[in-house]
Amino acid sequence: MSGRAPISGVVTTFNNAATLDACLDSLAFCDERIVLDSGSTDATRQIAERHGARIAEHPFEGYGPQKQRAIDMARHDWILLLDADEHLTEAAREIIERELRDPRADGYRLPRQEWLFWKWAHLGTRANWQLRLFRKSRGRMNEVPVHAAPVVDGVRRDLRAPFRHYGEPRLADRVDKVNRYSSGLVVHKHRRGVRGLGARILFQPTLAFLKLYIGKRYFLDGWAGYLAARTQAFYTFLKYAKVLETQRSKDQA
Incomplete structure (x- = not known):
């Protein structure tokens, strides 16, 4: 133009x-x-x-x-x-x-x-x-x-x-990506430190689900929206759980 x-x-x-x-x-x-x-x-x-x-x-x-x-x-x-x-x-x-x-x-x-x-x-x-x-x-x-x-x-x-x-066409692909991405964040988050790690593991996954399913209106997308919100919640759980796992493993070393 x-x-x-x-x-x-x-x-x-x-x-x-x-x-x-x-x-x-x-x-x-x-x-x-x-x-x-x-x-x-x-x-x-x-x-x-x-x-x-x-x-x-x-x-x-x-x-x-x-x-x-x-x-x-x-x-x-x-x-x-x-x-x-x-x-x-x-x-x-x-x-x-x-x-x-x-x-x-x-x-x-x-x-x-x-x-x-x-x-x-x-x-x-x-x-x-x-x-x-x-x-x-x-x-x-x-x-x-x-x-x-x-x-x-x-x-x-x-x-x-x-x-x-154009995201993952299969749930298996999405779960694989969630697993890889959460592992990729462990060192970064561990170095920076995560406050209230236990509370984040307990509550952040639910908040992540609600943010997408209700806040971003994924409920309008039927089962596809529900699965997308649930896998995002699982990703949130994994990225903090893996930080905890890393910390405990180093404490036992």
């Missing part, structure tokens, strides 16, 4: 052939598309090549460092950061282009709509807002080991430019 700031669409990948096509297609309006791969063995690289993306490969060194490396490759200041299992809606592309004609902020949170096992979330379900559009000169990835996210030194705004996240 004439008159708007140039945009670099940035994606990190590893064996994402099932979803990458939709992701890169939704970024076709960007002035460049960057794909940083960490050794895919499926058709990921071929899909990226077909879309004309600028491709590089680097061994995976963590979510934050990998995304930061991809961001550093960008030629333009404005970064649109997506995961390979996410894609922008048509409405989002139009809103982003309009906003970047005269940007009012240094970073923007966008609403993410979730795939819940076998269906897209109900329109009445509250979206998860994520900071995904930002100035490279004012933003960097944080150092959280699993849920790494951009942080911006400057003005931040919410922009109603929705994007979609």
Whole structure:
């Protein structure tokens, strides 16, 4: 779109052939598309090549460092950061282009709509807002080991430019991810210390369930919403229970 700031669409990948096509297609309006791969063995690289993306490969060194490396490759200041299992809606592309004609902020949170096992979330379900559009000169990835996210030194705004996240299609995949992610957070949380660990183990899982099922209206999504809220509660339980396990194991050593 004439008159708007140039945009670099940035994606990190590893064996994402099932979803990458939709992701890169939704970024076709960007002035460049960057794909940083960490050794895919499926058709990921071929899909990226077909879309004309600028491709590089680097061994995976963590979510934050990998995304930061991809961001550093960008030629333009404005970064649109997506995961390979996410894609922008048509409405989002139009809103982003309009906003970047005269940007009012240094970073923007966008609403993410979730795939819940076998269906897209109900329109009445509250979206998860994520900071995904930002100035490279004012933003960097944080150092959280699993849920790494951009942080911006400057003005931040919410922009109603929705994007979609194609999450785990099977409950088994979701449970596997919950187990891996909770393990990935143990060292980080143990180093920082967790106050009231026992209370968190007892009560935080229930609060996490209620936050999604009632607060974000996952009850509108039937059994898919219930399962999503329950697995989130299980994740909350595991990440604190594993910290306790680590502490007790070190005490016995």
